[in-house]
Each structure stands twice: as C-alpha cells, then as structure tokens.
Amino acid sequence: MSRYESPYTPAPLCGPARASFYTGRSMYSHGSVWNFVPLSIREQLLGDLLRDHGLSVALDGKIHHRPDELAMARFGIGLDTVPGHNLMNGGFEIIDRYEGHANPGPKHPYVAYLREQGYDSDDPWEDFVISGEGPDGELLSGWYARNCHLPARVSEEHSETAYTTDVGIKFIREQGDNPWFLHLSYIKPHWPYIAPAPYHDMYGVEDCLPVVRSAEELKNAHPVFKAFTDHVDSRTFHRDDVLDIVRPVYMGLVKQLDDHLGRVFQALEEAGRIDDTLILFTSDHHDYLGDHWLDEKELYHEPSTRIPLIVYDPDAAADATRGTTDSRLVEGIDFVPTFLEEVGAPVPDYLLEGRSLVPSIRGESGGAWRDIAVSEMDYTFRDARVVLSQDPRKCRGYMARGERFKYILWEGFPPQLFDLQEDPDELHDLGTDTDYATERAELHEHLFTWMRNRKLTVTLPREDIVLVRETILPRAGIHIGEW
C-alpha cells in the first residue's frame, strides 16, 4: 500500500474530473469543462477499453456523466442499443447509479429501498435522508447550514453511504471467483451536509484543522479569486457559526465512509478476494469548507485541488512500497493506464495522456516522471463570469504545479503564483511580484509544452502509422516525384 502525497485532480469539479478519471485524458482534451457539459461521443471510456478486454466495469454510485445526446440524435443511436446504453452511462455496467447530489427522484431503487425499510413518505430522501427534526418534530432541511448539526432522520444503516456499501458488497459476493472491476463511488461527504447519528456529533470544532485564511488574502485579491469569495455559498462560509457546524459534521461523514470501507475490505476477505484485488482510493476533488474564504471547490488552492490517493496492490511485487509514501506529482489521468496495465489490457497510448502508476507501486524506477501537474477550470457557468463581465470563451484558468511553485494562468487576468515551500498555506500570491518573473515564465512555458502534448487525434491508433506507410501508400500505385 502506497499513499501519494501530491496527487492532483485534473479539474476541481465533479463532472470534468470524473470525465478525466474515466477517459485518462485532461479536461482540455475531453472538452467536458463543467458539470452540465456533455462528454463528446468521440471519447473512449475505461468501461469501453476494459469491455474490449473481456472485463465489464460495474458502477455503484455517482458518475456525474452527461452524455452527448445531440450526437446520439445526429447518428440515430438509440437508447435501447448497447452503444446507446454505454454512452448514456459513461461506459459502465450499472449496478446502481446514484448521483445523490440532487433528489434521486421517486423511481430510484434507493427510494424504493427506503420505503421498504418503513420510511413512509412521498419523498423519503428529502424527508429522512437529508432532513433533521426540530424541537416540535418539524422537518429541518439539511440543505441549510443552520440545520446540519442535527442527526439526519434516516438511521445510519439506511443512509446513503450504508446503502451504496450494501450494494457493493452484494456485487462482490455474487462474483465468486470471476474477475471483476467495481467503481464504488460514494456521494458522501458532500452537501447536503447532514449526517446520521452517531456521526452527526462525533466531532467538535476542537477536532477540526484550523481554518486556513487571512484578512490579507482579500486585500488586492486576484479578480477571479475575489469573485469566487463573493459567491453566495462562499459568503455563507465566512460566518464562524457555519464553520463551527459544518466542519465537524463533514468529519463525521468522512469517518462514516471510513467505517463502511472497513465493511468492504471485510467482505473482500470473506470472499477470499483481498489477495487478488487492487484497490485505488481517491476523490474527484476536495472542499474548501471556508478555507481561503471559499466554499466548495473549482479554484486551485491545495484544499480544493490536491486529492487523496491510496493504492493497495496485493501482488508481492508491490511489497517494496507497502506502508510508504510517494511524493511524485500524480494526476487523475494516471488511473486509467494504471488499471489497464494491472489487468494486462492493451493500453491505447494514442488516447491516454496519463502515466501508469504501476512502476511506482512496485518501487521500480520509471525514470523522470513529470515537470508539472496540471489542473483546469472553466467558470463560464458561474456568477464570477457575470460579475467580472468576462467573455464566456475566456473564463479559463490553468494550474501548473511544479516541484516548489504553483502557477495559475488566467485568461484576461494576471497570473497567480504560490511558493509551496515558504508558504504552504498559499496565503501570499506572488503572481505579480517582479522578483518571481523567472519562476512564472518557466511554469508558463511548461504549460504551453503540456498543451502541445495533448492527444487530439483520436481516430488512428499509433501502430497504424506503420500500416499506412508500408501498405496503403505503396498499394495506391502512387509515384511521387520520380524521374
């Protein structure tokens, strides 16, 4: 088991990050730049690549995938066809697709499950899962921070995290000795920030990390950063009472997840699969929860962009790294090539922009790794665009995180720069400091090189180049420029 210290999300936002997790390609390349932006029909997904290798990828939980329905209509690809099903579901075989960040709707299996357990309501998710109760028995919605200290009305064993775990364990047990791949994708921790007992008050403010922010940050603040701190939800997190309520509950939700993962590992042991199952634990992004005067994610401070990553590989080849940490710059686009290499599937190098972590997991030197980790964002859909009167085509920022410095290129605004060695809390923006022009220029150039290395030709496997040179050209009977 290795824990990685510097893994970065390809984009600090659910949809784009997951599109990168599932394609092995950067947001720039797959083009799904915000949650409601469909993923182009041209993208090939982990599920597609593994299915071609005879292994389907089961989904239990959230994917935040919006299909390219315009293209499906253009080409007459029906929802009832196998390709249509795969496009609609991000290439996954659906065990249980549960998005959870919005009301799952009356037809979702989780809602039926809740009714079976006796939660009698037209909308048990709204009334039990995300609501608490006031002193007179009135419902108090977990959508609102003021209610998040209350225990959710659902009992812990029927909560979202427990349900998703149950579905996953059932799947594992049913597989027996067959090979399988499961995307166990929990919605929590996530808003609505309300937890079932006993997790709702398991932690207090004194257990939480201090809030990382300073009054100085807001003076001469970068325009995009400033606009995000003014978003309605960020302003809510400027309040101490909100921090004092939400941060302990968030820790409770993390602890609940931890406990249920213990159940998953136990099920793997009972099924005799703990010794032949690779486990990769990660997240699509983190959450500011008030750090830097912000809520949610999308910007590039460490609390938003740096994600957890723990890899457990039972293979003896990985013994060398068991219990160690690895500080290399990892990107979320590295997961697909890692999975493909682990199961021995062909790696479509012409599509994948990340690097397999297998050498790192096995303690082998893989040579030079990468100069920068890149993360991307697009705030076209956000209030910040309106406030800044920014052209929708220019609402882009790119993070280039080097060994010591983190550079952020903003279209139409000055850059940002943080010295992670001297200022690990990123409270001092050096983006316009004349003493750091060299550091900025270097990371700026790295970013241009990175962009030129994107893989935008997705129609021709590289091995076909030889085929074209050696067979198609001569066969065409063409004699160019011969005397």
Added chain:
Amino acid sequence: MSRYESPYTPAPLCGPARASFYTGRSMYSHGSVWNFVPLSIREQLLGDLLRDHGLSVALDGKIHHRPDELAMARFGIGLDTVPGHNLMNGGFEIIDRYEGHANPGPKHPYVAYLREQGYDSDDPWEDFVISGEGPDGELLSGWYARNCHLPARVSEEHSETAYTTDVGIKFIREQGDNPWFLHLSYIKPHWPYIAPAPYHDMYGVEDCLPVVRSAEELKNAHPVFKAFTDHVDSRTFHRDDVLDIVRPVYMGLVKQLDDHLGRVFQALEEAGRIDDTLILFTSDHHDYLGDHWLDEKELYHEPSTRIPLIVYDPDAAADATRGTTDSRLVEGIDFVPTFLEEVGAPVPDYLLEGRSLVPSIRGESGGAWRDIAVSEMDYTFRDARVVLSQDPRKCRGYMARGERFKYILWEGFPPQLFDLQEDPDELHDLGTDTDYATERAELHEHLFTWMRNRKLTVTLPREDIVLVRETILPRAGIHIGEW
C-alpha cells in the same frame, strides 16, 4: 471581387487543409493531422451545417476525406443510412466524387465516361489520362518527370479538368432558380504532372518564375527542413532537367483550369445566376516545384503555405471592394463562417474557429483582425521522422505568421524565423539568431494564446449556458451553501 494577398492554408497538405475548410476548425482541433488520418465523428461539417439550414452542399471533385470508420463500427452506424452516407462523404451530397491523385479504379463514372468516348482500355486513366506516347507508340507514364513534357494521350475535352467542369455545369443548369451550393474541386494542377495538348507545351522555361533557392540555405540547415530536402521527390527536383520539364507543364495545367473556369462563369451567366452566386476561389496548398530544394508541400515557406484566394460577391454591398486587394492575414478556417453568413444560416460560434470575411468583402471595418495566421503540419508519416529518429508524438511544427515575421515552432528542434520584409524569399533563417530573440518570443507567446483559444468543447452550444444557469440548476432543487 476582392483578391487576398495573405491567405494561409490551415495545413499545407490536402487532407488536413480540407478538413479545416469543411469544419471551419484548425488541424489541431479537428485532429485529422495527415492524409490518411480519419476525421473524428465528433466534427460537424459545412454540409451538415448547411443541410440543417435546408441547403445541401454538392460535391464535384476531390475532398480527400477519410471517415472515422472505427467510430461508425463502434456505434453501429451503417453505410446505408443517411448519417453513414454523410460521414463517409465529408457531409457532401455526391454529384461526382473524384479523388484523381490515385487511380480512380474501374468503377468510377469518369472511367465509364472515357470508355464511352472511345478510350478502349482496361485502365483508361492509366493509359490515356496520365500517359504520353513514345516515338514507337509505347506508353510513357506521366508519373515520371522525364515524360511530363509529352502531351497526355487523352484529348483535352475529355481530360480531368474538362470532365469535372462538364459535371459542374450540368449541375448548375439542372438547378434552375433553386438555391444551391457547389464544391467544384478540381484535382489539377497536381501530380501526375502531365497535360493534354495544347497545354502540354503552351509555356516554356522562360515563362516561369525563377526557382527560389540558394546554396546557402542548405548550409547549417534546420534539421526538419534538411530532412525534407533529402526526401526522394525533393531530390528529383534538385535536377535542372526536372525543373525545366515540370514547371512549364504545371503552368499549362493552371492555364487549362483558368480556361475551364471561364466556361463555368459563362454557364452561370447563361443560367441567369451570375448575379446571385458567390464564388470563392482557393486551393488547399501550393507546390514547391523545386523552390527551396523541395517538392510538394508540408513545410512553411510561402510557396507551400500561402494560397490563392479570390472572392466574387455579386451583391451591391460588395461594390466597394470590387477589383481591390486585401492584405489582412486570412486563414482557411475563415471560409465556413463566410459561407454561413452569406446564406443567412446560423453560425455555431462554439465550433467555428475562423472569422467571416463578409465585412472585408463589403469594405466594412470589422475591427482588429488577427495577430497571427497559423498553419500546422505533422510529419509522423514521412521519411523525415525516421531519418531524424523522432518520437512520433513530437513530429509537429506550427507556423505563426505575423505582420512582418514568420515564426516556426518545431517540437524537439530549434525554431525557425523569417523576416518577410527584408527577406521575402525566406532564404535566411533567423531561428537561432540572438538578435531576434524578442521577435521569436512574441510570436511564440501568440501561438500559445492561439492554442488556448481552440474550441474543444463541441457538445454544448454556447447559448445553452444561459439555459443551464437559469433553468437546470434551479430546477434541480439544489441549495448550495445557504444558511
């Protein structure tokens, strides 16, 4: 009628340039980086965009389009369906698809036409269209430069240029007063460089422009340039006898084209359509024909990259520019938005990377135009890659042509720079001259900006942003970060 002095092809190679002409997008974005690289299924083509507006785009001639057959198979899109037909044919309605740079094959209508005209042969294209005759009546193939001074065995009226013109005129006549759009796409001038009488000897060496090259160019030559000058076909054009044969014949082929375009214009007049038909004359690239010790195209000297562009707009609004020239930097990606604006069709701004020429045609100030014209190339498939032992992923060059300087960024090699004011023949490469570091840095940065402005999100029309913000988000019943 305006003639443009500085129009650049998006890529000095047939397939990628045409993919840009038909999509309105740069090679970088559409990803079809060489002739045999399929155009991704995600691309929407001029024919698709105009068809949605009720106007089909007829093809008479060459398109050099390779469809994304892997994706078609993946999604089960049959060749016998309308979407399948459009994908196979680059979005065009086929009047006559004639690629001509290779043997058209026994089933092509042109071959049947030749037989009807009495060209009795198993392969009339090979035996008549591209062959001449020796003193003893033996066939001498036009594939070989040594034979290109001979008249082709086909008579002029049955030659490729005449045939394509006949098909086009027939189409125009049949349309009557209906609106139509025709892509009249001649193969010639093009190898095999053999012309029918009288065009085969209409010009002599003394009529040709002098060959632009110097011995100095080959000293300390840029590695990619050097490798291309060593290609077999380039070496053929190092020979004076080849230049003396091919260049006059090439001029004959241009003159033949000119004469047949006269027939097209006359047909338009006779059909009463010369006053309501926009005509845009251009080419996908030029041909070195020995300039700079090179054959063919692909590199970035003016003889390869700068294309002809003449626009005739019969509208009175265009009277202001009739007979004038326009020196702005035009790119081949500007044609699609021009056509769409001219016919009043919706312009999908989220896809198109070029700018409509309509303001220029009408003499209106369109404000600032563009800083650089960009052209792109990928030599992965060429011998140069092998000779230079270059990683297939690094075989890329980008041209940024500014007002005065032309900068070329090469992956893995030093850049090139030409001062078009002091050195219009591009004989002095300033790519490593320390006096020009500022000019290079400026164009380098322009190129990065250009790359960041590519349009890689092709699944969501921009107007849908408002829709998402105002309808989808609130309707989802989500309350993020409220107290």
